[in-house]
Amino acid sequence: MEEIKSLIASIQPLNYKAMATTLKRLDDLTKPVGSLGGLEKMACQLAGIRGTFPPALPRKALVLMAADHGVTAEGVAASPPAVTEQMIYNFIGGGAAINVLSRHANADLIVVDVGVKCDFPPDLPIMHCKIRRGTDNMRQKAAMSRTDAIAAIKVGITMVETLASQGYAVIGLGEMGIGNTTASSAIASVLTGKPVSEVVGKGGGIPSERVSHKVQVVEEAIAHNKPNPQDAIDVLAKVGGLEIAAMAGVVLAAAANRIMLVIDGFISSSAVLAAYKLSNRIKPYLLATHLSEEPGHQAILDIVGLTPFLQLNMCLGEGTGGVLGMTVLDAAVKILHEMATFEEAKVFPVKSNL
Ligand SMILES: Cc1cc2ncn([C@H]3O[C@H](COP(=O)(O)O)[C@@H](O)[C@H]3O)c2cc1C
Numbered sequence: 001m002e003e004i005k006s007l008i009a010s011i012q013p014l015n016y017k018a019m020a021t022t023l024k025r026l027d028d029l030t031k032p033v034g035s036l037g038g039l040e041k042m043a044c045q046l047a048g049i050r051g052t053f054p055p056a057l058p059r060k061a062l063v064l065m066a067a068d069h070g071v072t073a074e075g076v077a078a079s080p081p082a083v084t085e086q087m088i089y090n091f092i093g094g095g096a097a098i099n100v101l102s103r104h105a106n107a108d109l110i111v112v113d114v115g116v117k118c119d120f121p122p123d124l125p126i127m128h129c130k131i132r133r134g135t136d137n138m139r140q141k142a143a144m145s146r147t148d149a150i151a152a153i154k155v156g157i158t159m160v161e162t163l164a165s166q167g168y169a170v171i172g173l174g175e176m177g178i179g180n181t182t183a184s185s186a187i188a189s190v191l192t193g194k195p196v197s198e199v200v201g202k203g204g205g206i207p208s209e210r211v212s213h214k215v216q217v218v219e220e221a222i223a224h225n226k227p228n229p230q231d232a233i234d235v236l237a238k239v240g241g242l243e244i245a246a247m248a249g250v251v252l253a254a255a256a257n258r259i260m261l262v263i264d265g266f267i268s269s270s271a272v273l274a275a276y277k278l279s280n281r282i283k284p285y286l287l288a289t290h291l292s293e294e295p296g297h298q299a300i301l302d303i304v305g306l307t308p309f310l311q312l313n314m315c316l317g318e319g320t321g322g323v324l325g326m327t328v329l330d331a332a333v334k335i336l337h338e339m340a341t342f343e344e345a346k347v348f349p350v351k352s353n354l
């Protein structure tokens with residue numbers, strides 16, 4: 001816990017000088033002031049995070065945390081838990097949605113086993129960081145111990161520290177874990193204060209008539225474990241997941257290492273919310289990308305104060321919306337590098353007499 005505390009204490013504000021220089025450059029480019037809207041904001045944010053003008057086209061990674069969930073025993077997911085393991089092999093084979101979109105975005109995909117309920121061969125090309133083989137069924141007992149939650153957070157921290165030393169400037173959150181929308185809903189309800197029924201959705205495709213059962217399971221898990229809303233680690237341990245805790249660690253360490261943290265959908269946002277409750281100093285380092293179909297996503301974004309720029313009715317996870325968002329971020333950086341100024345292009349806008 002001391003390590004997490006000192007990491008949080010090391011998070012610095014953005015470099016406002018780099019941001020101001022970036023804004024000045026954007027205003028000199030051949031376009032009406034501010035007309036590239038969110039692209040301009042993103043370029044300034046990245047400059048402030050990296051502390052440089054102009055920020056380089058960033059090296060990008062998508063860190064995909066994988067783990068299983070004991071609560072799947074309650075019939076809250078459409079697919080069997082074994083799909084988590086099967087999808088890991090799909091990621092390695094390059095055939096999952098996140099493989100396609102990471103390639104498209106030129107982001108390196110790093111798959112991390114934090115708690116998949118199986119034994120992977122040690123030579124499988126993933127990061128082997130298993131804390132335990134899935135969580136316990138949170139309807140009956142705490143999903144995991146506080147010690148395990150902290151160990152999972154540390155997996156995320158260590159991953160980011162390695163990536164920071166390799167020069168990555170942007171990291172996206174990804175996850176795989178059948179049942180994890182149930183855990184995310186519990187975290188979202190406890191940490192936003194919203195009723196469970198407002199933050200539970202169909203996840204990976206349960207039929208509408210099953211949603212009320214999922215609501216009941218989440219309500220009972222919260223009632224049984226009584227997670228303390230003032231203690232985000234307690235919430236992650238009692239009603240969370242190993243991959244969610246690991247993602248929270250990624251968020252904290254990204255901010256501490258001046259790396260932009262790209263959020264995906266509802267599940268990754270539940271990890272961001274937990275990290276935000278640990279320290280709101282992470283906020284300037286966050287980039288929200290898309291709005292998920294899961295009903296609880298907006299509630300989380302409202303608490304943290306983030307506005308996503310894509311709405312594609314996606315509800316897949318894995319980091320898919322996040323890497324799509326990275327392509328927009330790259331576009332913003334290219335504007336800074338490649339657009340001509342008024343002076344360079346000899347464009348002299350006439351002052352309007354309006
Ligand atoms: C084949 C398949 C691939 C996926 N990739 C991401 N998810 C998504 O669905 C899961 C969460 O939904 P729930 O809580 O309803 O299980 C997570 O693994 C999430 O990443 C998938 C789900 C499936 C079935």
Ligand SMILES: O=C(O)c1cccnc1
Nearest residue numbers: 265266267292315316317
């Ligand atoms: O928004 C998400 O992260 C999400 C939603 C449904 C299923 N998997 C992920």
